[in-house]
Amino acid sequence: MRDTTHHSGLEPMKGNANQRSPFTSFKDDENxxxxxxxxxxxxxxxxxxxxxxxxxxxxxxxxxxxxxxxxxxxxxxxxxxxxxxxxxxxxxxxxxxxxxxxxxxxxxxxxxxxxxxxxxxxxxxxxxxxxxxxxxxxxxxxxxxxxxIANVEISMVLDISGSMGDGNKMGQLRTAATSFVNTVLSPSNEDLVSVSLVPYSQHVNAGPKIYNELNVNHRHNYSHCIEMADSAYSETELDLSVQYDQMQHFQWNYPGWNQLTDTICPRYSYERITPFSQDASALNAQIAQMQPRAGTRIFMGMKWAAAMLDPAFNPVVNALANSNDIDSAFSNRPAAFEDVETLKTVVLMTDGKNSSAQRIKSWAYDSSSDYYHWSRYNLWYYLYRNVNSYHRGNYYWWKYDAAQGDALLDNICDASKEAGIVIWSIGFEVDDHGANVMENCASSPSHFFRVEGIEISEAFDAIARQINQLRLTQ
Structure with missing residues (x-):
């Protein structure tokens, strides 16, 4: 029998209905x-x-x-x-x-x-x-x-007391101080750096030029020291309005004969202050002449050093410049403490510590004949030979002792640091007490040098190098 069922010319594909195209598979593949x-x-x-x-x-x-x-x-x-x-x-x-x-x-x-x-x-x-x-x-x-190199004002304070005669101390000081002067007064520093040399022993001899510019109760022409009240050591200024008594000219330390070479006020020209100098040769010549004397008054040396950095001292400096006793380039010194272009610094050196001091009582030192008498006789030489031992105490009194000297030194050092003065101190073969006193005076512990022998030259050289400091500014 003939199949009469109608068939389309298109036959469906055989296989999995869920099968995807290769492109879709590639797109969705996460492997x-x-x-x-x-x-x-x-x-x-x-x-x-x-x-x-x-x-x-x-x-x-x-x-x-x-x-x-x-x-x-x-x-x-x-x-x-x-x-x-x-x-x-x-x-x-x-x-x-x-x-x-x-x-x-x-x-x-x-x-x-x-x-x-x-x-x-x-x-x-x-x-x-x-x-x-x-x-x-x-x-x-x-x-x-x-x-x-800023304008630099230096006060160099050198101990020339009797103990500097021990060994070769004085020779070593001369070498060190000379090197210092040559370093800070190099030709490139001309008219910029001044050095005031302040030798001290029992007192400080201002020298006739400075002395004559001060208001002094003048008594004699043997030497040129002035007496200051204790209160003067609490400030850097040397008050020019005050009348100062001239220091008595006599010697009290007694070696057994009528010695007068170690008078309380130093009497020789090389013991005088040399103010505001840039003449290295002249300063070195003065240093070369220095000899050890008796007694140590560190506080007096420091007071003069500070006073010569205080602007109140300018009238004296200006007068000395006008008389050609210092370079005219320094006539306006000391500069104001606020002057940022000026460095004020003290180099303070000692080999000992403050010692005691005597003065003749006023009744025995009040006339020209008294001044002349004591310029000819050592105090104790005269007393031992002419005055009964029970009455010798009527002739003198003790003005300072070591503790007073230390206190006055502390005062003037503190006043100087407060004013902005940089203090370098050198203890040259000092004992522990002397080292402590000098370290306290310095601007900081790093500004203090405790040295032995030839190390003093290293200390002075190190300080001198601080004047010229290189720095990166950015």
């Missing part, structure tokens, strides 16, 4: 996706590490440039450097093989300063950052070095 993520992360880590390497290379180059530049400008700014500053800087970079990176050198110079600035730049080609579009990194170095 291997972590591998892709890992590759991306590794690339990112390598890139970040590479950036770090590039940055470190650039910083290495910058540090090398900066180190070379700092050394170069410090050397070029040295006031003792004779070569042109730009030449010095170029030579440093050339020696380091970095001359092509030096871009600029600036120089400013004046009478008392030299400022040298420089800039350098290198370009570091990147190895990894170029992937981020950064092909190079700039390494820049710059700096300014300055050596400046």
């Amino acid at each position: 291997g996706s972590l591998v892709i993520f890992a590759v991306i992360m590794i690339l990112m880590i390598l890139t970040m590490g590479g950036i770090g390497v590039d940055l470190m290379r650039s910083e290495r180059d910058r540090a090398t440039l900066q180190h070379t530049l700092d050394r170069a400008i410090l050397a070029a700014a040295d006031l003792d450097q004779d070569r042109a500053p730009a030449t010095v800087v170029n030579d440093y970079f050339e020696a380091a093989g970095l001359e092509s990176f030096l871009s600029n050198v600036t120089v400013q110079q004046g009478l008392n300063y030299k400022t040298v600035g420089a800039q350098a730049q290198s370009i570091t080609t990147t190895a990894f950052m170029k992937l981020a579009g950064v092909d190079s990194l700039n390494a820049t170095a710059s700096g300014v070095a300055e050596e400046r």
